[in-house]
Amino acid sequence: xxxxxxxxxxxxxxxxxxxxxxxxxxxxxxxxxxxxxxxxxxxxxxxxxxxxxxxxxxxxxxxxxxxxxxxxxxxxxxxxxxxxxxxxxxxxxxxxxxxxxxxxxxxxxxxxxxxxxxxxxxxxxxxxxxxxxxxxxxxxxxxxxxxxxxxxxxxxxxxxxxxxxxxxxxxxxxxxxxxxxxxxxxxxxxxxxxxxxxxxxxxxxxxxxxxxxxxxxxxxxxxxxxxxxxxxxxxxxxxxxxxxxxxxxxxxxxxxxxxxxxxxxxxxxxxxxxxxxxxxxxxxxxxxxxxxxxxxxxxxxxxxxxxxxxxxxxxxxxxxxxxxxxxxxxxxxxxxxxxxxxxxxxxxxxxxxxxxxxxxxxxxxxxxxxxxxxxxxxxxxxxxxxxxxx
Amino acid sequence: xxxxxxxxxxxxxxxxxxxxxxxxxxxxxxxxxxxxxxxxxxxxxxxxxxxxxxxxxxxxxxxxxxxxxxxxxxxxxxxxxxxxxxxxxxx
Numbered sequence: 001x002x003x004x005x006x007x008x009x010x011x012x013x014x015x016x017x018x019x020x021x022x023x024x025x026x027x028x029x030x031x032x033x034x035x036x037x038x039x040x041x042x043x044x045x046x047x048x049x050x051x052x053x054x055x056x057x058x059x060x061x062x063x064x065x066x067x068x069x070x071x072x073x074x075x076x077x078x079x080x081x082x083x084x085x086x087x088x089x090x091x092x093x094x095x096x097x098x099x100x101x102x103x104x105x106x107x108x109x110x111x112x113x114x115x116x117x118x119x120x121x122x123x124x125x126x127x128x129x130x131x132x133x134x135x136x137x138x139x140x141x142x143x144x145x146x147x148x149x150x151x152x153x154x155x156x157x158x159x160x161x162x163x164x165x166x167x168x169x170x171x172x173x174x175x176x177x178x179x180x181x182x183x184x185x186x187x188x189x190x191x192x193x194x195x196x197x198x199x200x201x202x203x204x205x206x207x208x209x210x211x212x213x214x215x216x217x218x219x220x221x222x223x224x225x226x227x228x229x230x231x232x233x234x235x236x237x238x239x240x241x242x243x244x245x246x247x248x249x250x251x252x253x254x255x256x257x258x259x260x261x262x263x264x265x266x267x268x269x270x271x272x273x274x275x276x277x278x279x280x281x282x283x284x285x286x287x288x289x290x291x292x293x294x295x296x297x298x299x300x301x302x303x304x305x306x307x308x309x310x311x312x313x314x315x316x317x318x319x320x321x322x323x324x325x326x327x328x329x330x331x332x333x334x335x336x337x338x339x340x341x342x343x344x345x346x347x348x349x350x351x352x353x354x355x356x357x358x359x360x361x362x363x364x365x366x367x368x369x370x371x372x373x374x375x376x377x378x379x380x381x382x383x384x385x386x387x388x389x390x
Numbered sequence: 391x392x393x394x395x396x397x398x399x400x401x402x403x404x405x406x407x408x409x410x411x412x413x414x415x416x417x418x419x420x421x422x423x424x425x426x427x428x429x430x431x432x433x434x435x436x437x438x439x440x441x442x443x444x445x446x447x448x449x450x451x452x453x454x455x456x457x458x459x460x461x462x463x464x465x466x467x468x469x470x471x472x473x474x475x476x477x478x479x480x481x
Contacts, residue, residue: 105429107421176409184416184468185409188480230476251428253477267428267477364439 044246050090064380081363082270114341117315121292157304163201190257192220208306212263219262277358301339333378356387411466419470423478
């Protein structure tokens with residue numbers, strides 16, 4: 001009986017997926033995204049500033065703030081270097097650790113994946129990429145190659161079935177994990193090629209597996225579409241994404257072979273990471289201009305239909321209960337509506353529709369088990385009052 | 391016997407160590423390069439943020455070329471270089 005229910009659920013998911021691919025805007029029951037307050041300037045050149053809300057749970061806020069900026073030490077946790085909260089379009093809290101400030105650029109790890117989501121979104125809006133179409137990877141183009149069925153959506157949702165998962169969490173020594181070989185070992189000169197040159201280890205679309213190689217592959221596909229090599233992609237990101245939202249400090253990095261790395265390494269200040277989150281809080285629009293296509297943000301924040309997934313959308317994390325014991329809830333303590341860009345050492349841009357809020361946490365957290373560092377941040381967000389969508 | 395012993399050491403220690411050093415040196419070169427030239431931080435602070443398992447690997451800033459060399463003698467060496475507007479990349 002449970003098996004049959006499981007099967008039914010899978011069928012329902014597949015049906016939902018089919019409908020979803022056809023009409024991304026019609027996705028499930030998502031909390032509506034709040035709009036930018038009228039009469040308030042957009043934070044393109046300057047962030048409007050405000051104070052902490054009067055109905056903040058101050059005791060909880062202070063407690064978790066102290067935890068986040070707790071005693072530091074190498075390999076220790078609570079080494080937060082930037083913490084920034086935007087609510088109602090204004091920065092209401094901002095703090096930096098000693099030695100860091102508003103002008104400090106922070107290097108992302110996997111938060112870059114969410115930038116790749118935005119890059120892809122811009123190209124979809126321009127009609128130059130189609131998420132439902134097979135990914136144009138030359139190595140997969142053979143008629144009998146099972147990988148020829150992998151679509152851009154499969155890649156964005158990390159359910160391509162490719163055997164290129166990062167390899168953390170399986171007890172594998174990080175030095176020999178796929179991601180290490182990809183970024184720093186034999187794959188490092190041309191990581192997109194390295195990530196593509198693997199067989200399937202699951203049927204296409206069925207299984208969610210976190211893969212930096214997949215993000216780099218998407219970035220390479222975007223670069224191919226943009227043309228002009230490294231400078232072409234860099235300029236496109238600047239003109240179509242970073243400049244329109246005032247993210248002037250953003251600096252993406254590239255592989256020796258020239259492709260945008262896509263899965264790691266975008267540098268930006270905390271205020272600019274908050275701008276990135278704000279673009280998603282405002283449904284991909286900025287001051288009357290649509291940057292990301294209609295429905296794109298909802299697509300990014302809807303858990304994808306892989307059988308083992310509830311916590312990942314399309315290059316964004318979703319704060320649902322995980323589907324299995326070996327996965328973690330992305331941000332314990334925070335509301336379910338949160339979706340987020342996340343990187344190693346607990347870098348996070350959390351977008352909270354029910355509170356009209358974006359929270360950014362940057363710093364180190366080497367060797368800290370996930371819940372230990374995440375709970376203070378999730379609970380700090382929970383201390384902020386709800387704001388209903390206008 | 392000696393040949394077998396040397397072979398074993400080669401197979402069991404030298405080759406895996408070389409691979410690990412190659413990956414560690416690349417990671418260190420790239421991370422230090424971005425930290426110094428993009429984030430404008432001091433070398434000592436940058437090193438303190440890296441995994442302690444990479445402590446034996448040496449790092450040298452080649453400031454005139456905005457380049458970083460990371461190496462462990464006889465075991466591995468990688469370089470990363472900064473380019474204005476593009477950040478750091480491995481060589």
